[in-house]
Amino acid sequence: MNANTHRSLREAIRARIVAGEWQLGELIPGEADFAREYGCARTTVNRALQALAEEGIVERKRRGGTRVRPLPLPQASLRIPLLREQVEESGCGYRCELVVRTVAPLPPAIANGHGWGSECRAAYIETLHRADERPFAFEMRWINLATVPEFETAELGELSVNEWLVRRVPFTRGEVSLSATAADERLGAILATHEGAALFTMNRETWLDERPVTAMTLYYPPRYRFDFTI
Amino acid sequence: MNANTHRSLREAIRARIVAGEWQLGELIPGEADFAREYGCARTTVNRALQALAEEGIVERKRRGGTRVRPLPLPQASLRIPLLREQVEESGCGYRCELVVRTVAPLPPAIANGHGWGSECRAAYIETLHRADERPFAFEMRWINLATVPEFETAELGELSVNEWLVRRVPFTRGEVSLSATAADERLGAILATHEGAALFTMNRETWLDERPVTAMTLYYPPRYRFDFTI
DNA sequence: CGTGTGATTATGTATGCACATATTAGAGGA
DNA sequence: TCCTCTAATATGTGCATACATAATCACACG
Numbered sequence: 001m002n003a004n005t006h007r008s009l010r011e012a013i014r015a016r017i018v019a020g021e022w023q024l025g026e027l028i029p030g031e032a033d034f035a036r037e038y039g040c041a042r043t044t045v046n047r048a049l050q051a052l053a054e055e056g057i058v059e060r061k062r063r064g065g066t067r068v069r070p071l072p073l074p075q076a077s078l079r080i081p082l083l084r085e086q087v088e089e090s091g092c093g094y095r096c097e098l099v100v101r102t103v104a105p106l107p108p109a110i111a112n113g114h115g116w117g118s119e120c121r122a123a124y125i126e127t128l129h130r131a132d133e134r135p136f137a138f139e140m141r142w143i144n145l146a147t148v149p150e151f152e153t154a155e156l157g158e159l160s161v162n163e164w165l166v167r168r169v170p171f172t173r174g175e176v177s178l179s180a181t182a183a184d185e186r187l188g189a190i191l192a193t194h195e196g197a198a199l200f201t202m203n204r205e206t207w208l209d210e211r212p213v214t215a216m217t218l219y220y221p222p223r224y225r226f227d228f229t230i
Numbered sequence: 231m232n233a234n235t236h237r238s239l240r241e242a243i244r245a246r247i248v249a250g251e252w253q254l255g256e257l258i259p260g261e262a263d264f265a266r267e268y269g270c271a272r273t274t275v276n277r278a279l280q281a282l283a284e285e286g287i288v289e290r291k292r293r294g295g296t297r298v299r300p301l302p303l304p305q306a307s308l309r310i311p312l313l314r315e316q317v318e319e320s321g322c323g324y325r326c327e328l329v330v331r332t333v334a335p336l337p338p339a340i341a342n343g344h345g346w347g348s349e350c351r352a353a354y355i356e357t358l359h360r361a362d363e364r365p366f367a368f369e370m371r372w373i374n375l376a377t378v379p380e381f382e383t384a385e386l387g388e389l390s391v392n393e394w395l396v397r398r399v400p401f402t403r404g405e406v407s408l409s410a411t412a413a414d415e416r417l418g419a420i421l422a423t424h425e426g427a428a429l430f431t432m433n434r435e436t437w438l439d440e441r442p443v444t445a446m447t448l449y450y451p452p453r454y455r456f457d458f459t460i
Numbered sequence: 461c462g463t464g465t466g467a468t469t470a471t472g473t474a475t476g477c478a479c480a481t482a483t484t485a486g487a488g489g490a
Numbered sequence: 491t492c493c494t495c496t497a498a499t500a501t502g503t504g505c506a507t508a509c510a511t512a513a514t515c516a517c518a519c520g
Contacts, residue, residue, distance in 0.1 A: 005503070005504080006503075006504085007503095030469090030470060030471085031470070031471070032470080040504075040505085041504065041505045041506065042471095042505095042506095043473095043504075043505065043506085043507095044503090044504060044505080046471075046472075046473090047503090047504095049471090050471095050472090060470090060471065060472095061470085061471080061512080061513075062469090062470060062471045062472070062511065062512040062513060063468090063469060063470050063471070063511090063512055063513035063514060064470075064471085064512085064513065064514085065469095065470060065471080066470085066471085173459065174459060175457065175458075175459050176457070176458055176459070177455045177456065177457045178408060178430065178455065178456040178457075179430050179454065179455045179456065180410035180411070180428040180429055180430040180431070180450075180452065180454075181410070181428055182412075182426070182427065182428040182452075196412070196426050197412065197428075198410035198411055198412040198428035198429065199410055199428065200408065200409050200410040201410070203455075220410075222410065222412070224409065224410075225407045225408065225409045225433075226407065226408040226409065227405065227406070227407045227408075228405075228406055229403065229404060229405050229406070235472095235473070235474080236473075236474085237473095260499090260500060260501085261500075261501070262500085270474075270475085271474065271475045271476065272475095272476090272501095273474075273475065273476080273477095273503095274473085274474060274475080276501075276502075276503090277473090277474095279501090280501095280502090290500090290501065290502095291482080291483070291500085291501080292481065292482040292483060292499090292500060292501045292502070293481090293482055293483035293484060293498085293499055293500050293501070294482085294483065294484080294500075294501085295499095295500060295501080296500085296501080
């Protein structure tokens, strides 16, 4: 039963912490103690405790020992899925379709945002992402041509705009905003639902250092749910 | 300069990947190769590469080797705020109002979920959270009385149900699901908006080991946005 | 009595080794 | 040709050991 892997050891110790064996902020046994208790090497205990420290369950200090973190941080590590993976994980075929590609003025909501400026030349792209040919998400995106000039002449081929960007331009910071939007007539038609439908909406803006790279809005049809664990 | 720690090695390899030494999706040298090149043990290379894998920079498969991840996944660390903090941070006064408190049968969507069972006795609570007296969010919650029997007779006082729970019952696992919901007549009235309005919706369910603790749904009025950075 | 200094101690990390495990290429057979 | 089984191989993991590093404590010294 006790395989003495660093994983099982980590879970064992986590369980004891959750069960309240030690007070919040209290010192827990040292690596050597656990190693003796579980009959394994100190190296293994070290790996287990380091993992718990990275998770924020415990705090460790040299010479100071390991203690239970006073305030368990309600933190979730959330992976923002790539649309292609999201679709393919659910066993559907992915395809994306470029609806519009042009150079258009920025909408004020973005132009007034951090770093863009109203004179900024930007490419505007609309993409419909499909899962087994049914609409999965609709994307509106602006790309700052001052930061990514090569986009103006880029051939995307099979890639979505996001995939193209991500391969070519790293970013250093991003802001995400989730909300709900009522579909207007056009969105309703595109997503094969009706005007007024409640659309889960993800807004994302990214920067390379201080220069804006791209801003996008993604609309999902009503059935969509964005799941993660804490 | 070359301290040959797993950290410095990790950064060195990261730099080479970012510099484009290998194509996206391409196989990079094996652990043994790096170990020879940098003059360190394979164990050390292993740690470095495992860290990069956790970060999502590379993908590793046994026998398959290590390759640059085709699309680097953006990861976000997201803190789920307590409603009180959320309201008070925006400079408003927080108040919550118990609308309903009873023992009610579970809706099928929850009863069929993991671990609840249809016979389960559960408390049902509805709470309206207010910011400066205006509706901020509406909460519907079920609490498993098998796991938290003391809730049945608990006096909440000024605390919200969530605050009471968080102080008394730890949880080991939680699942969150975000979506958009169209308001029905009642929700529209409670949140001071209209029927059909698009409501940002957060669903959360938590377990203590394998026993369900609580399930709740939170509806936010249309203007609400859930922001975070990556 | 305050202070600096060295001993003590818990964690951090590198190493060499052995073996486990997943995956794939290729050999062998129907 | 196609399938199956086996061997080869890259990563995954555990262990014993040695030494590094940071924080703390005790003790001697001014």
